[in-house]
Amino acid sequence: MDKFTNSAWFMRIVAFALAALLFISINFEMESDKKSLGLSTAPEISTETIENVPVEVYYDRENLVVSGVPETVDVTLKGAKSLLINAKNQRDFKVYVDLSDPEISMGDRTVTFKISQLNEKLVATIDPEYAEVNVQERVTKEFSVEAEYNHSLLEEGYTAGQPTVSPQTVKITGAKDAIEQISYVKANLEISKGLDETVNGKATVKALDRDLNKLDVTIEPASVAVSLKVSIPSKTVSIAPKQTGKAKDGIRIKSLSVDPKEVTLFGSETSLENISEIDLPVNISKIDGDTELELDLTKPDSVQKMSLGKAKVKIRTEKVDVDEENAEPVEEEKEQVKEQDEQEEQEKVVEKDEPAAIESKTFNNMNIEPVGIQADQDAELETDVTSITLLGEADDLKKITKDDINLTVDVSNLDEGTHDVELVVKAPAGVNWELDSKTIKVSITQKDEAT
Numbered sequence: 001m002d003k004f005t006n007s008a009w010f011m012r013i014v015a016f017a018l019a020a021l022l023f024i025s026i027n028f029e030m031e032s033d034k035k036s037l038g039l040s041t042a043p044e045i046s047t048e049t050i051e052n053v054p055v056e057v058y059y060d061r062e063n064l065v066v067s068g069v070p071e072t073v074d075v076t077l078k079g080a081k082s083l084l085i086n087a088k089n090q091r092d093f094k095v096y097v098d099l100s101d102p103e104i105s106m107g108d109r110t111v112t113f114k115i116s117q118l119n120e121k122l123v124a125t126i127d128p129e130y131a132e133v134n135v136q137e138r139v140t141k142e143f144s145v146e147a148e149y150n151h152s153l154l155e156e157g158y159t160a161g162q163p164t165v166s167p168q169t170v171k172i173t174g175a176k177d178a179i180e181q182i183s184y185v186k187a188n189l190e191i192s193k194g195l196d197e198t199v200n201g202k203a204t205v206k207a208l209d210r211d212l213n214k215l216d217v218t219i220e221p222a223s224v225a226v227s228l229k230v231s232i233p234s235k236t237v238s239i240a241p242k243q244t245g246k247a248k249d250g251i252r253i254k255s256l257s258v259d260p261k262e263v264t265l266f267g268s269e270t271s272l273e274n275i276s277e278i279d280l281p282v283n284i285s286k287i288d289g290d291t292e293l294e295l296d297l298t299k300p301d302s303v304q305k306m307s308l309g310k311a312k313v314k315i316r317t318e319k320v321d322v323d324e325e326n327a328e329p330v331e332e333e334k335e336q337v338k339e340q341d342e343q344e345e346q347e348k349v350v351e352k353d354e355p356a357a358i359e360s361k362t363f364n365n366m367n368i369e370p371v372g373i374q375a376d377q378d379a380e381l382e383t384d385v386t387s388i389t390l391l392g393e394a395d396d397l398k399k400i401t402k403d404d405i406n407l408t409v410d411v412s413n414l415d416e417g418t419h420d421v422e423l424v425v426k427a428p429a430g431v432n433w434e435l436d437s438k439t440i441k442v443s444i445t446q447k448d449e450a451t
Contacts, residue, residue, distance in 0.1 A: 045078070052072040053075050055096065057096065061138075075115070075124055078124075079119070083121055096113070099111065108132065140172070141171070143182065146184065147189055147226045153191050153195055157233075161365050162385055174218060182207050182208070185206070185207050202226070203225075203226045229387065232304060234264050234389070236360055242282065247284050253317055254317060264307035266307075267302060275300060281295075290317055291315050359393070360390065368381060368423065368440065376447050377414075378446075388405060389433065390433050393430070400428055406425075416444050416446055420441055
């Protein structure tokens with residue numbers, strides 16, 4: 001035994017065993033240290049889906065229009081969890097569609113989504129994988145704008161003229177196919193129910209096809225200024241005092257006179273045409289002698305409003321014997337009362353120094369014509385229509401039509417720029433007139449010599 005333990009082979013075997021134990025011990029400690037530090041020899045593989053990633057489209061924006069590319073896609077990433085977390089938080093990668101080839105063909109085509117600036121150790125899957133897009137030639141064309149509004153929202157009895165638009169034209173840019181489909185270019189003016197006054201506002205411009213579907217185009221400017229003139233027809237009628245009740249014993253009513261004698265009614269034309277006067281009931285049962293009363297005027301149901309709500313009534317009386325109370329006044333007395341009433345009326349006319357209008361008649365949407373335009377200039381009116389109200393005798397007004405009235409603006413002596421020019425009115429003799437505005441803005445520009 002001693003001979004074996006003292007041999008060289010025994011010592012070699014023992015040394016080898018000790019070395020093997022030392023190697024195993026050291027590697028075990030290193031693995032333990034790595035695990036305690038959170039390290040791993042093989043990274044943990046995971047997946048992460050990032051939703052609503054914006055899509056960029058590369059193409060010739062100056063000459064082409066591309067449609068059909070979704071605004072966002074979902075991207076699923078696979079790889080080391082630490083890299084996934086960083087990619088999700090930073091979002092420093094890009095998803096794009098490349099249509100920048102100058103030789104690209106027009107029409108429908110299928111394109112795949114691509115991803116860039118993504119860590120090469122991550123694998124990406126894009127949902128959807130591809131898109132059906134349409135490539136068209138980019139076209140710009142000028143269109144006139146038509147303003148519109150909901151007529152049913154006007155207050156009952158009120159009317160509105162043709163809405164005016166500024167600017168009157170817009171430039172629309174889009175795919176050639178879309179531009180060719182444009183049938184209407186409208187600006188809808190939003191108004192509230194019960195509108196009873198002129199309104200000015202902004203309206204968004206929309207391009208529509210023949211079926212009134214909105215087209216995907218770019219409009220410049222996107223909104224326009226719209227003005228809507230709202231008015232109400234009017235008619236001036238006489239106020240007729242009417243006795244009600246029975247006079248007291250010994251009192252006779254000699255006359256009733258009203259001041260003012262007329263009132264202006266406002267409402268629809270159909271509601272006004274059958275009204276010739278407004279009755280003013282006067283209760284004489286409590287009258288003891290000459291007196292003056294202020295009484296309320298009753299507005300007809302078909303009328304929207306009246307120019308005044310009260311009128312003064314002057315009552316003249318005389319005392320009579322009870323036996324004579326029911327007797328008719330003699331002709332001489334009647335003539336005296338008539339003369340006295342006429343004298344009072346003449347005094348009122350002198351005091352007012354102006355005759356009262358018997359009736360009024362309004363014409364809407366009257367065309368305004370510019371005259372005297374110089375050969376090297378262009379003239380643009382802020383609006384080419386207005387309303388005019390005629391005042392005069394009822395019989396005279398009935399004979400007048402729109403064709404009897406001419407509205408013009410003289411631009412013969414205007415320099416380049418914007419001017420307030422007075423409207424010139426030619427109307428039949430014997431009537432007075434009133435305009436919504438006595439002046440109108442006129443823009444004068446020089447014509448392009450090339451044209």
